[in-house]
Amino acid sequence: MDTFLRQLHDELGQDVVYSAAQDIEPWLSDWRGIYKGQAQAVLRPRNTAQVAQALRLCQAHGMPVVPRGGNTGLCGAATPDGSPRNVVISLDRMNSIRALDTIANTLVADAGCILGDLRRAAAEAGRMLPLSLAAEDSSQIGGNLSTNAGGVNVLRYGMARELVLGIEAVLPSGEVFNGLHTLRKDNTGYDLKQLFIGAEGTLGIITGVALRLQPQMHERAVVLAAVESAQQALEFFRLLFGVCGPRLQAFEFFTDACLDLVLAHAEGVQVPFGQRHPAYVLVELADTADAEGLQALLEKCMEQALEQELCLDAVVSSSLAQLQSLWRLREDISEAQRADGPHLKHDISLPIERIPEFMESAAQRVQQAEPGCRPYIFGHFGDGNLHYNLSRPAGADKSWAAEHEHAVADVVFDEVMAYGGSISAEHGIGQLKRGAFLRCKDPVALELMRGIKQLFDPGNIMNPGKVL
Numbered sequence: 001m002d003t004f005l006r007q008l009h010d011e012l013g014q015d016v017v018y019s020a021a022q023d024i025e026p027w028l029s030d031w032r033g034i035y036k037g038q039a040q041a042v043l044r045p046r047n048t049a050q051v052a053q054a055l056r057l058c059q060a061h062g063m064p065v066v067p068r069g070g071n072t073g074l075c076g077a078a079t080p081d082g083s084p085r086n087v088v089i090s091l092d093r094m095n096s097i098r099a100l101d102t103i104a105n106t107l108v109a110d111a112g113c114i115l116g117d118l119r120r121a122a123a124e125a126g127r128m129l130p131l132s133l134a135a136e137d138s139s140q141i142g143g144n145l146s147t148n149a150g151g152v153n154v155l156r157y158g159m160a161r162e163l164v165l166g167i168e169a170v171l172p173s174g175e176v177f178n179g180l181h182t183l184r185k186d187n188t189g190y191d192l193k194q195l196f197i198g199a200e201g202t203l204g205i206i207t208g209v210a211l212r213l214q215p216q217m218h219e220r221a222v223v224l225a226a227v228e229s230a231q232q233a234l235e236f237f238r239l240l241f242g243v244c245g246p247r248l249q250a251f252e253f254f255t256d257a258c259l260d261l262v263l264a265h266a267e268g269v270q271v272p273f274g275q276r277h278p279a280y281v282l283v284e285l286a287d288t289a290d291a292e293g294l295q296a297l298l299e300k301c302m303e304q305a306l307e308q309e310l311c312l313d314a315v316v317s318s319s320l321a322q323l324q325s326l327w328r329l330r331e332d333i334s335e336a337q338r339a340d341g342p343h344l345k346h347d348i349s350l351p352i353e354r355i356p357e358f359m360e361s362a363a364q365r366v367q368q369a370e371p372g373c374r375p376y377i378f379g380h381f382g383d384g385n386l387h388y389n390l391s392r393p394a395g396a397d398k399s400w401a402a403e404h405e406h407a408v409a410d411v412v413f414d415e416v417m418a419y420g421g422s423i424s425a426e427h428g429i430g431q432l433k434r435g436a437f438l439r440c441k442d443p444v445a446l447e448l449m450r451g452i453k454q455l456f457d458p459g460n461i462m463n464p465g466k467v468l
């Protein structure tokens with residue numbers, strides 16, 4: 001055993017340090033099985049002091065560190081690269097709730113807590129932690145903040161960043177940044193906690209988080225509206241936002257092609273309209289109480305929308321079962337596309353008012369570059385977030401996606417930049433989008449980011465090869 005590993009064992013203990021090949025194997029690949037790396041050790045600390053000790057040793061020996069949450073990230077950011085010197089630090093054993101306060105409406109927890117567990121703990125206390133995503137029963141809150149996760153409630157409550165009051169993090173030097181307070185108001189200089197959010201583990205390791213809680217929404221009402229175009233969806237959104245205000249919880253969009261895909265691959269789904277339309281919008285309103293009031297508000301909105309010709313047809317849910325079956329038409333799209341075969345995903349965001357122009361222009365560019373490829377466009381329209389996914393042309397081999405990945409991404413991302421958007425709405429950069437990020441990001445922003453990285457991590461040990 002070399003000096004570094006011996007020191008790790010001596011200072012952290014056998015039960016924290018894993019270095020046998022069979023023990024570390026499960027920590028070397030990503031959730032989708034796209035990336036695979038190497039490491040000399042996996043550390044599973046039990047507290048912040050052990051994380052600090054581990055980072056101090058890694059820095060002293062110049063060993064690269066890969067922070068690991070629930071490993072549900074979609075861009076290879078928690079997977080070590082090919083260096084056999086990597087040390088993976090997993091937060092999975094740091095999973096205690098430190099405090100939950102229903103007067104201040106705050107929750108303080110270890111960074112390794114599973115998001116779903118935190119949501120359930122908040123619900124048991126009669127509160128809601130609004131961060132919610134399909135991977136919530138595997139992802140950890142530290143990973144959620146490190147990727148600035150979005151999910152289904154962004155329209156009303158914002159991204160993960162907007163839910164955070166405080167952070168405790170260990171710097172590569174082993175020093176602890178103690179910003180774990182629950183103050184609503186703290187205007188004392190730079191807001192350093194924000195730098196760790198979305199940093200994908202490149203600045204330090206988040207060990208504790210303080211989050212804001214919200215009242216629980218007991219009542220929901222949903223409408224599926226058919227629209228002629230993205231422009232009509234935009235006008236409909238304007239009306240809903242004005243009339244429903246903060247009760248507007250979701251405004252999702254999908255094209256008729258997506259509906260075709262769901263009908264072909266998902267079981268037990270039905271089209272609730274007598275005829276098909278170019279696109280659909282799924283709207284959800286939610287409130288703490290007053291189901292009748294909520295339903296009446298939605299019906300009033302729909303009357304106005306139909307009168308002003310802001311949609312073509314609409315179905316308002318009248319039971320929980322119907323509400324769930326309407327949501328399935330939107331939620332089953334990703335799975336249906338996976339069943340359809342390999343495809344290219346682009347999780348992009350745009351200034352919402354430019355989505356219609358973008359869709360028209362991008363469709364032309366993509367067809368010029370890849371004639372016949374099939375676009376499936378859906379997403380959190382109200383957040384300006386589209387999943388601009390493309391499947392192989394009819395009759396093309398399944399290898400099409402892998403062969404055309406980079407060329408197609410260049411075309412899509414060039415359009416995104418031309419319309420003032422972002423090449424990554426939610427999933428981050430990691431290894432997957434590093435090239436596109438370095439190509440598309442404003443050079444001044446990149447320079448500032450490099451300066452911040454140098455300040456926090458002068459030895460460049462934190463998650464090298466990711467983001468920058």
Ligand SMILES: Cc1cc2nc3c(=O)[nH]c(=O)nc-3n(C[C@H](O)[C@H](O)[C@H](O)COP(=O)(O)OP(=O)(O)OC[C@H]3O[C@@H](n4cnc5c(N)ncnc54)[C@H](O)[C@@H]3O)c2cc1C
Nearest residue numbers: 069070071072073077140142143144146149150200201206
């Ligand atoms: C089915 C599915 C659905 C998803 N839906 C969404 C969605 O709707 N919205 C969305 O935004 N994302 C979504 N994702 C992506 C993923 O769930 C999120 O990115 C999630 O926030 C990652 O958390 P994690 O704990 O799994 O992090 P990991 O994958 O383990 O790590 C992600 C990054 O964070 C770093 N990291 C992890 N923990 C820490 C820590 N404590 N300190 C410092 N750095 C750390 C890692 O090094 C890595 O860079 C989805 C993923 C799946 C598989």
